[in-house]
């Protein structure tokens with residue numbers, strides 16, 4: 001396992017979580033990702049189910065990837081993973097913000113961001129420059145929406161390759177929001193199960209700016225307005241949603257996984 005630890009630099013360009021094992025199956029047109037640090041697949045699946053109850057695809061031009069749970073036999077072993085439909089159509093390619101802006105700048109995006117005086121300026125720069133380059137004039141709202149979703153589900157892996165646009169013949173469109181799998185305290189190695197979820201939630205650090213989730217979200221909201229509208233969820237219904245998928249995990253982890261997910265959403269939804 002290679003994990004790039006970012007100590008003194010606030011802005012992560014690549015993932016501090018490393019890569020999950022994943023592949024595309026041409027036959028079925030589906031992407032598969034294996035769990036690696038914990039219950040990433042369950043986080044992806046539950047988050048996409050909850051987002052289904054939001055305004056995202058009803059009142060905005062944006063969308064998100066639906067993930068489902070699956071079991072896969074890899075190198076002779078049964079593994080848990082998640083599956084999603086390929087969101088790229090014929091002739092389209094994904095361009096991450098890191099790549100888009102680094103090419104545009106002619107120097108690493110991270111360097112440019114570090115030179116800006118505040119997170120507010122960094123958010124403004126990312127949002128407005130991307131809108132300018134791509135012609136996607138609602139990109140600032142899209143970025144705000146991503147930070148709102150991350151804040152609600154505590155996804156601490158929103159590095160600059162997990163935000164992207166879609167390119168086709170020189171034109172751009174909004175990329176469905178993808179890779180929420182680090183949310184809901186899914187990382188059981190770096191976020192150990194013997195620490196109370198409340199403590200882990202309090203210490204969580206948001207990417208890409210290395211600040212708190214609430215600050216990052218509010219920074220974007222104060223610039224571009226609120227975008228996400230989602231109802232509050234109750235303890236019982238959240239536990240029931242998680243319960244549907246617990247068979248994909250060892251029995252001994254069921255209570256811990258449920259507690260971590262339910263606590264995260266109950267606490268974080270108060271900040272929305």
Ligand SMILES: Nc1ncnc2c1ncn2[C@@H]1O[C@H](COP(=O)(O)OP(=O)(O)OP(=O)(O)O)[C@@H](O)[C@H]1O
Pocket residue numbers: 015017018019020021022031033065084085086087088094157161162178179181
């Ligand atoms: N459903 C999909 N449709 C199209 N492309 C996809 C899909 N899922 C994943 N990809 C491709 O795989 C890349 C990585 O996906 P994703 O970010 O979900 O994986 P990851 O292993 O969690 O990434 P990391 O841990 O490095 O952030 C995406 O940038 C995209 O190019």
Ligand SMILES: [Mg+2]
Pocket residue numbers: 161162179
């Ligand atoms: Mg990713």
